[in-house]
Amino acid sequence: MEQILADILAPTQIPYPVIFARFCGAILFGALIGIEREQRQRPAGLRTHILVSLASSIFAVIAVESVHMTSLSGPAVRIDPIRVVEAVTAGVAFLAAGLIVFSRGEVKGLTTGAGMWLAGAVGLSVGFGFWLIAAFAACASLAVLFILWRLEVALHWKPPESSEGGADERAAAPRDAAAVSKER
Template identity: 80%
Template sequence: MDQIVADIFVATRTPYPVIFARFCGAILLGALIGIEREKRQRPAGLRTHILVSLASSIFAVVAVESVHMVSLSGPEVRIDPIRVVEAVTAGVAFLAAGMIVFSRGEIKGLTTGAGMWLAGAVGLSIGFGFWWIAAFATGASLIVLFILGRLEVALQWKVPEPSGENSTAKRPEDSVAAGSRER
């Protein structure tokens, strides 16, 4: 029984309160990115971004801790935390690619996919202990998503998105196309 308890409460290089604080930071910063996607009613919103960020953070913490594990310190074992970064990047890119859809001549979901990729990077940053990098990246993403999104509409580079489920706002070109089909 002592061996089981010792295995559950394995000693870590980083204290558990710091590890759990990193996970909470990944949840919070991932949520900040996901809120914008949720507000715009995108398929990958709040929960998805939180999970991507948290999972990435866990991978980073496990990578750091595995380097210091006694059972993995033999001469035949080589641990490279950079491989974890590559694996997380590839995994999140796979998820993000699933969000991108080509429909009616338009690409949709690209910003959501990029947000998921960013949430993965934020989670990795937090997991490796780079709080300030993660905080800056999250702040920068919020500026890009909220402020630049509104600027694109103000400059008429993009049509405003419908604000609610019952909204019937359409693009001007959709109205023209619909009118020409009705004739």
């Protein structure tokens, strides 16, 4: 039983309170990005962005900790933390690509996919301990998603009821169909 407890409470290079603070930071910053996507009624919203950010943070912490593991420090063992970054990038890109749809001659979901990819980068930043980078990235993403969307609406590049053809357009479609059927 002592061996199990020793394994569960294994010493880490990064103190556990710092690790948990990093995870909470990844949750917070991922939530900020996800809230904006949720307000636009996108398929990947609050929970998805939080999960991507938190998972990325966990991978980053594991990468840092694995470099310092005594069982992995022999001359024949090489650990490269950058491979974690590559794996997270590829995995999140795979998820984001699933959100991109080509429908009726238009590409939709690109911004949500990019937001997920950014949430992964934010999570990795927090996981590796780069809090200021993560905070700047989360704030910059909110500026891009919110402020620039408002600018696009003001310039009439996007309709005011939605960005990228969201739920408002889908809700308006049945009324248009009903109006057409009445005209016949």
